[in-house]
Each structure stands twice: as C-alpha cells, then as structure tokens.
Amino acid sequence: MAPKTLPVRTRTATTLGHAVASLSRRLGRGNGSVIGGRVLLAVDRHALGTLAEGHRAALVSGTNGKTTTTRLLSAALSSAGPIVTNLRGANMPAGLAAALGEGEPGALAVLEVDEAWLPAVAADVHPEVVLLLNLSRDQLDRNNEVRSLSTSWRRAIEDLPDATIVANADDPLTAYAAGSARRVTWVAAGQPWTADASGCPSCGGRILFASDGGWACDRCDLRRPIADVVLDGTTLVIAGQRLPLLLGLPGRANRANAAMAVAAASAFGVDPGVAVAALATTTDVDGRYRSLVLDGVPVRLLLAKNPAGWLEVLDIIGDNDGPVVVGINARIADGKDPSWLWDVPFEHLRGRFVVAAGERSHDLAVRLHYADVEHDREPDLRRAIAVAERRRPADGRVDVVANYTSFMALTASIADA
C-alpha cells in the first residue's frame, strides 16, 4: 500500500496502478508490473521521482548482465536492511515505478534500468550508486548507434555529482561514460567482446586493445583507467583483500557481474567479505542458469541475446560436449533483425550436435550450415529438446540457449506445466 506521506496524486496513482496490476495478474496476463506502472505514470507523471524519495538507490545498466547483477547486488546488500527491486526485467519507468510503489519505506532500492532509459531514470531517482556494466550491439533494428548511448550516459552522470559510479574499466564505452563522474570505483571486470568499441567514443579515433586487457585511443587521451577493484580469474581483489569468488552461477561473465555487485555494495558500506558470502547463495536468476529435468531430459537453461552474451555463454557451455538446443526469435524485444547470428563464432560448436529452434530457426540453421556444425532444425523448443535427447551421452545433459522472447516462452511453458 502507498504510504500516507506521499502527495495525494501519487497516492491515488499508486493505488490505481496497484489495482490494475493485480487485475492483470488475476487475468493471467503476466506479473502486472508494467501495465500497473503505466497507469501509475499516466495519473502522476512525476511519480517515479516522488516514489524514489526516501530510498537510497542503486541503478544497474548495461547491455548484458543487468538482471543478474541486480539480483546479486540485492543479495550482497541484504545485510544492510530491506530491499526493493524490480522483477522479471521490467526495467523501464513504468516497471520501476510499480516496484517502488510496492516497496517498504526506506528500503534500499536496487533497480535494473534499460540502457536507453538510464538518463531519464537517473534524473528522477537521484541514485546514490550507478553501475555501468558494458555496452555492445543489441537489437540491431533499434540501437544502431551504441556509442551514442555512451555519450548520453556521460551527460546524465555529469548531472549526478554526489553519486558513486561503479564502472567497468575494461569497456571503453562504460569508461568514457563514467569519465565525467566526481567519484568512480573502476572495476576491471573484463569485456571479451571489443568489436563495438573500436571507434573512440570521445573523439572518433581508434581504440587499440592490448593482449593484457589494456586499451587506449590512438588520437585522444582516453585510455583504460587504473582499476580499484580487479577480477583476477576466480579471485576478487578489493580494498587490499583477495577474496575467492565462490558463486552459485557459472562462467566468467557472472564473476564479472559479482565483482561489480561487491564493489557497489562496498559503496553502500557493506564489507566486501560479507557481500561475497551473501551473493554466493544466488543460483538461478528468473530461470537463467537453472538445471532441471524437463520432459525426462536433464537440461541447463541459458540466456544469450547478442554476440557479446554469446561469447560468455560459449565459455560456460564449453565445459561439456553434449548436444545443444539454440532458440532464436526476432520479436520486438529481441530486435527484428537476427543478422547478429553471423557475429557469433558458432564454429566453436563443431563436434557437437545442435538443434536450431525458435521462430527464426531457419536463420540459425543456415548459420550452422556455413559453420560446419552438425545440426537439425525443429522450431518448437520443447520438441527440439526431445530431438537433442537422442544424442545425449548417458551421463550428460542438454544445454539449452535461447534469446530473450524464446527464453521467456520456454520458462513460461515450464511454469505452466
């Protein structure tokens, strides 16, 4: 319920939004936070700022790892008091307003924010901490200028003189964005995908990458900042301590997400050792990384929605050589142009059996064909898992990797079963 201290308009808006959200839930139209939030903002367009008052807030943004890092940071901060956070990737103002409207007064707000919405949300919410994870190509039909996002972030951060920015020092696009901040914690979190950062976001020169992770522009003085927090393999180096990162989530990318979360938690005054121990308990993020037996088949579920994400997922699934099911859709939320499949080095899957699935299984099958990867095609993801099962080693599993709406459809079908 909306607290009594809110202005009447915001209180009415929150109550109405809440009613619409619960109606939407009862009608089985999802969790209702987006539609509820839309109603809320339609009644009171300043509601996001009003609702954020009294909450110390952290905003988490970037192309990949937003949802997971938000979850890890929520866990890392759990010792500091109650948390309010947005659920299931509802990361635009409507979803954020809905989440804040249901939060306890004074709770720490840990909010995942869509990359394009970060400047507007930051201006409303006045966050204490902002996490900038990475930027790379995603949704080709809409974000045709990934570098302009970096510039708009930088301007937004200039207007947050009191915030601490926790930024990935290894991605030139996040480093440039955070470069205007008064207080930055630079995290050497890594960014294996460099193809979108070869043009300097500051001057248009060329960014040259060294093999040790260093980078510098060949024209201006933009270069990799000296890191305050370093992810060194499976060890986190922070505040003079070396902490082993024992995570419940697999892969290098999640150690990077954890490094960002621990650095942010420490900006809120939580001891890094306490934070590391707290986030180790996270084993599943909205079904991502989850292992389960589905229709009698042991599977592991992974989300990958763009080339940078795929590089990280190929690293994770390289731990076995069992069959792989890949689900590709090209709806609005995925980006309607799946040409990015050609930027993914699917050649790494040679020697494994792959089933191309999803609404754009044809695009993927042609990509696998040219990559010389043995494959079959079955648009229906659940049936594709059955096709892969025939090639599963006795003690192995099937890795299922899907992009956004394909993954959502799969997890919804599991929840309904």
Place this chain on the structure above:
Amino acid sequence: MPDAVSLAVVYPDLLGTYGDGGNATILAQRLRWRGIPAEVVEVKAGETVPATCDAYVLGGGEDAPQTLAADQLIADGVLAAAVDRGATVLAICAGLQVVGRSFLAPDGRSRPGVGLLDCTTGRTAVKRAVGELVVEPGPDLNLPVLSGYENHAGLTTLGPTARPLGRVLTGIGNGNGDGTEGVVCGKVLGTYLHGPALARNPALADLVLGWIVGPLEPLDDSEAEGLREERLRAVRAASHEGGRKRWRLGR
C-alpha cells in the same frame, strides 16, 4: 592445387555492425565445398588493404566510422587499383555508400567516396528505412527474387554508368523515388540487403563467385532456399495483415 582464392573483409571494426562479415564466410565456404581453396583476410582499420586479393567485402556500419573508412580507403588507394585490375567488390549498406562517388556525413557535409560505383548518396528527410526488403533482380542477372533486411537513412541516386541490382517489391532500397535497389558497375556490387545478403540468397553468392572463378557446379542449397522462402512468406503475410489493419482503421 590451384592458388587459394583470397577474400578480404575490409575494416570489419568500422563496417561490421550488422553481421555482414558473414558474407565472406559464405563465399569462402561455397568455394571450399566445390574443392576450391579459399582464404579470408580481415583488414582492420589502420592496416593497409592487401593489393592482390580476388575479392573485397565491405559491410554496414555507423555514421562516424563510415566516414573514417572512406577517408582511409581513399588515402590507401589500393581498393580502386584492385578494381582496375579486375577484382570483385561486394559492398553492403554503408559499404555501398563508401564505394560510391560521394555520401552525406552526419554533419550534413558531402564527403567523397572511393568512386567504384557511379552513385551518390544523400540522407532521407523522412524516417530511417528499417525492415524487410524484397527485390526483383534485373532480368540480365538471372537471379530469383532477393530477400534481406535493410536499416539505413541513405538516399542513393545512380549515375549514367551504373545499373541497379533490381527493383524494390517491398521496402525502400535506394530510396530516391525510382523504385530501384542496389548499384552494379562491372564487378562491383552494392546493395542495402543485410541478413546477411548472401546467407538468404545463395544465388547472389554464386553470381559474385562466378565473377571471381567462372562457372560453378551447383550446391545443395535446400537450407538457404528454405530461409529465403520463409522470409518471403513472412513479408507477404505481414503486408496482408497490414492491409487488413488499414481497412479496419478506414472504417
């Protein structure tokens, strides 16, 4: 053993936003599957373009890197010399604009292109062309209907020595009002088709390969043909749906 056919991907770090690097992979594989050795060389920005490649492939990219790419290719001079020598060029989207005579930079100034295609590119005053693009190729090319995805703000006008790749059936293409798509001058082919273009259109891949190595044995293209037909069906279904919506709004 014949010498390997060498294919250069020109500045993938500047002209590689839309997966067009796949076109080089496709050309190389289609040669290898026919027993013709092929190698792909990636030429990063700042490196010299090798003079002796058989074909050069350029992709789409963002506005600022596109200007950088054009400036470097003009200064380097290798690409123009290679075309004079008979090399093949496949240029997609921003790549097409770069190898034309001129294009309009984001600051509104006209910039020189490499001049391999007799065309000039302005910028559309209306909204960016984004969506499926279906093209009926020129009759002399002997190709089936082409499918791809376009994403550009270019407005390309052909000069007297250029001919279009084809006629737009769905989408925008060159966008200059004459209904054309793409530009062909000798063995230089420019098009707005992403997808990548050669993934969806194996016959277009073989047209380009034919320019490099001569007549080719057919391959089993059932999978790529399946993709092309599915995309063409999807466009037909969407235009049918669009027609119904308009009809409803008109009531």
